[in-house]
Amino acid sequence: MLRALFETGVKPDLVVGTSVGAVNAAWIAGRPTVEGADALADVWLGLRRQDVFPLSPLTGFAGLLGRTNHFISNANLRAILETHIPFERLEDSALPLHVVATELKSGRAAILSSGSAVPALLASCAIPGVFPPVTIGRLEYVDGGVANHTPLTVALELGATKVYVLPVGYPWLNREPTNALGMALHALARIVEQKLDAEVAMYRHAADINVMPQLDLADVSPADFSHTRELIEWGYKTARRELGAALSNGRAQTLPEKVRKTLRLARAA
Numbered sequence: 001m002l003r004a005l006f007e008t009g010v011k012p013d014l015v016v017g018t019s020v021g022a023v024n025a026a027w028i029a030g031r032p033t034v035e036g037a038d039a040l041a042d043v044w045l046g047l048r049r050q051d052v053f054p055l056s057p058l059t060g061f062a063g064l065l066g067r068t069n070h071f072i073s074n075a076n077l078r079a080i081l082e083t084h085i086p087f088e089r090l091e092d093s094a095l096p097l098h099v100v101a102t103e104l105k106s107g108r109a110a111i112l113s114s115g116s117a118v119p120a121l122l123a124s125c126a127i128p129g130v131f132p133p134v135t136i137g138r139l140e141y142v143d144g145g146v147a148n149h150t151p152l153t154v155a156l157e158l159g160a161t162k163v164y165v166l167p168v169g170y171p172w173l174n175r176e177p178t179n180a181l182g183m184a185l186h187a188l189a190r191i192v193e194q195k196l197d198a199e200v201a202m203y204r205h206a207a208d209i210n211v212m213p214q215l216d217l218a219d220v221s222p223a224d225f226s227h228t229r230e231l232i233e234w235g236y237k238t239a240r241r242e243l244g245a246a247l248s249n250g251r252a253q254t255l256p257e258k259v260r261k262t263l264r265l266a267r268a269a
Contacts, residue, residue, distance in 0.1 A: 004239035018144035022124040029093035030086035100144035109147035
């Protein structure tokens, strides 16, 4: 979706992100170009479930016994962020970046626009019960999606008059979760799904709000990293279709060959 937006001349003045959307927002805030979007795709294409959700029997057992408040360590996710986010502090990004997290004690949304980038992103991604809360200053934070997953109000308060929403969609909600990780992701997705349409309708009068097509591929769990290329391909094509005609220079509406090649091989297999 980001690549399609840049190709059709949509260049953001600021970016706002929640949960995994905050990670993508941070990357693109550091490299706000078509090439930056392609490099972000490369990062995701190199990840597997164990890289992000390293299930550990020891940590999981401790969580069940009440000795920890989470089932999965965020050490792997921290390492990914430290490796790939192209700046150390939020205010050092090329574009103004605003990360949404949730104050654990109050349940209120918090907008993080300055300070160390990695803790802010870890906080925004801290799915309750799955990852540990993140302490910033004297407060503990969890996933921004708990309070405000599609933060239209944040963008509007920051002065946005035209907003592009990049939702992921949740067709896999039709399938019953089979494990604790799936259950936590399922519950969070239900919250998000129910709020998006209502918020868009509520603030439609306040700005030009453009919602990109939501994911419509069947049964791909957010913990399943084996369909990344297929999801990127689908997101690009549907966003291009939504945004209008082909590029004025006549280039085909396709992803770079290196992205399509493995997809064709995967389909052939």
